[in-house]
Amino acid sequence: MASSSRSVPAFVRLAGHPLRWQLLAELASSDLRVRELVARVGEPQNLVSYHLRLLRDEGLVTAGRSSFDGRDTYYHLDLDRCADGLTGAGAALHPALHPALRTTRSGSAGDPLPPGPDDRPAVLFVCTGNSARSPIAEALLRAHAAEAVTVISAGSAPRPQLHPDAVRVLRDDYGIDVADARPRHLDTLTGRRFDFVITLCDKAREVCPEFGAASRRMHWSVADPSGGGPTVFSRTAADIDTRVRHLLPVLTTTSPKEAVS
Structure with missing residues (x-):
């Protein structure tokens, strides 16, 4: 033998x-x-x-x-x-x-997704203040996916403006300018349809409303970087960027109606 x-x-x-x-x-x-x-x-x-x-x-x-x-x-x-x-x-x-199962690593966004049809997936990112985590996720998905998805972010208790370190990390680490963006309240999205609703804050997960029976609810438990300084924001943005990259094939291959969680 x-x-x-x-x-x-x-x-x-x-x-x-x-x-x-x-x-x-x-x-x-x-x-x-x-x-x-x-x-x-x-x-x-x-x-x-x-x-x-x-x-x-x-x-x-x-x-x-x-x-x-x-x-x-x-x-x-x-x-x-x-x-x-x-x-x-x-x-x-x-x-x-060996090379067959390699995935794109942080620091390389890879090729953007091709433009989607008019019914391209709609994604909503939610956290409490809509000043750090969710706008970072929104900006990164928009950068990675180009015109293949519709993406927006909102908060259950939005702050007056984006956290300056969120603006900085997107600009310095990813070349994305969100200086003119402003937080928005979840209430302003009442009646909108979203295929994917992704909470990035444990508190927001508990109060996030439904956005249609067919929407897929997902949760990313990301600690609030506010008060942690530039290094913490860079780590948080890198974590969110990794999650966003892993989300891309889900958006293009999964039917939300068939994958409600």
């Missing part, structure tokens, strides 16, 4: 477990709390927590305290780390598979 000294790659061992694969699949589209994962996979909380810990130990999943309720923890899937794991597994099987 032939034998091999090559061990199974860590990503394959982890992702190959049916429950862990379910957890990865659920977290691929939205940051979620343990009780939400328990409800979605239909398994006991202690079992879900155990497998989440294994995924966290390997760096595939990260955890952060909710800014709305400190007793809650949001879990987030690191899709770039998953891409690295898939690439490594492919290379371990055969060298020819």
